[in-house]
Amino acid sequence: DAKTTQPPSMDCAEGRAANLPCNHSTISGNEYVYWYRQIHSQGPQYIIHGLKNNETNEMASLIITEDRKSSTLILPHATLRDTAVYYCIGHGGSQGNLIFGKGTKLSVKP
Amino acid sequence: EAGVVQSPRYKIIEKKQPVAFWCNPISGHNTLYWYLQNLGQGPELLIRYENEEAVDDSQLPKDRFSAERLKGVDSTLKIQPAELGDSAVYLCASSPGTRSDTGELFFGEGSRLTVL
Numbered sequence: 001d002a003k004t005t006q007p008p009s010m011d012c013a014e015g016r017a018a019n020l021p022c023n024h025s026t027i028s029g030n031e032y033v034y035w036y037r038q039i040h041s042q043g044p045q046y047i048i049h050g051l052k053n054n055e056t057n058e059m060a061s062l063i064i065t066e067d068r069k070s071s072t073l074i075l076p077h078a079t080l081r082d083t084a085v086y087y088c089i090g091h092g093g094s095q096g097n098l099i100f101g102k103g104t105k106l107s108v109k110p
Numbered sequence: 111e112a113g114v115v116q117s118p119r120y121k122i123i124e125k126k127q128p129v130a131f132w133c134n135p136i137s138g139h140n141t142l143y144w145y146l147q148n149l150g151q152g153p154e155l156l157i158r159y160e161n162e163e164a165v166d167d168s169q170l171p172k173d174r175f176s177a178e179r180l181k182g183v184d185s186t187l188k189i190q191p192a193e194l195g196d197s198a199v200y201l202c203a204s205s206p207g208t209r210s211d212t213g214e215l216f217f218g219e220g221s222r223l224t225v226l
Contacts, residue, residue: 032213034213034214041219042217042219042220043114043201043203043217043218043219043220044153044201044203044215044217045217046214046215046216049213049214085152087152089213091213097143097155097158097166098155098213098215099155100152100153100154101152102150102151102152103152
């Protein structure tokens with residue numbers, strides 16, 4: 001599975017969009033990009049995943065560059081409850097396992 | 111629908127004592143995972159089950175850790191004897207299907223172990 005690189009921490013003002021970057025320059029053609037988040041004292045929670053096209057669901061949007069070497073998770077209107085560690089993971093499925101890095105600690109501030 | 115249930119939520123033991131964690135996955139989920147999470151780090155896979163078969167236990171320290179999923183549903187992770195360095199959160203997760211191509215896992219809240 002691809003190695004990913006994320007900034008260790010980010011701040012965002014409440015109500016503003018939070019844009020969390022991830023570099024995955026070694027991702028292979030059949031590997032998806034997955035995003036999870038982990039709120040303090042809870043288990044990780046799946047957010048969204050994508051392969052090539054941009055994806056959107058009720059939680060977030062995922063923008064993947066055309067060369068697939070990086071992606072951005074967008075929380076359109078961040079709330080205080082979005083304060084969490086966000087993990088970007090490259091996953092090839094089937095035999096592969098999810099490999100978590102240290103993620104980005106997002107702090108949403110009033 | 112009930113999520114992944116883990117118990118106990120917290121456990122404090124002295125070193126060299128045994129400890130066991132229990133996990134009940136989401137109904138119908140064939141794949142079950144145990145992860146270990148140290149403070150400030152992301153979760154690390156210990157073992158993955160597909161039904162009752164351990165298909166990946168390469169990261170499980172087999173000298174002191176053991177796991178079982180006898181009927182392909184509930185699972186137990188045991189540490190005997192526990193060491194100070196085993197203090198961590200032990201997370202259980204499940205996903206539907208076998209050899210699934212999905213990376214969508216459903217995690218429990220974890221069991222926090224403190225070894226004194």
